[in-house]
Amino acid sequence: MSKEQEKKDNQINIELTEEVAEGIYSNLVMIAHSNSEFVLDFIRLMPGVPKAKVKSRIVVTPEHAKRLLDALKDNIEKYENAFGPIKSNQEAPKFPMNFGGTIGEA
Numbered sequence: 801m802s803k804e805q806e807k808k809d810n811q812i813n814i815e816l817t818e819e820v821a822e823g824i825y826s827n828l829v830m831i832a833h834s835n836s837e838f839v840l841d842f843i844r845l846m847p848g849v850p851k852a853k854v855k856s857r858i859v860v861t862p863e864h865a866k867r868l869l870d871a872l873k874d875n876i877e878k879y880e881n882a883f884g885p886i887k888s889n890q891e892a893p894k895f896p897m898n899f900g901g902t903i904g905e906a
Contacts, residue, residue, distance in 0.1 A: 824855045838865040 826842035833839065838860050845852040860868065880886060 826855055828852070833862070833865075837861060 824842065824844075826844055828843040828845045830841045830843060831838060832841075840858045840860070841854045842856040842858070843852050844855050876886065
């Protein structure tokens with residue numbers, strides 16, 4: 801089998817609908833995990849609005865979560881090479897983070 805044929809056999813045809821192609825804005829991600837999966841909740845949190853909504857939940861295997869981490873690292877490196885360093889603000893967000901639950905006290 802030629803290399804060209806091997807490439808063709810390993811290709812996946814991926815469909816992207818118009819609706820999904822528009823994307824969903826998220827400015828917060830909450831991550832949880834069990835022994836068999838990682839759950840990523842993509843949330844849109846707006847300043848001055850006390851309630852945030854989960855806009856999308858993605859569930860992946862631990863192996864896929866690791867591949868996602870590697871892909872993000874690679875893409876961030878490429879982005880920074882093209883556009884300069886991404887400024888990282890280590891401060892906690894300045895909006896309420898209780899998501900409607902009880903607020904802990906010390």
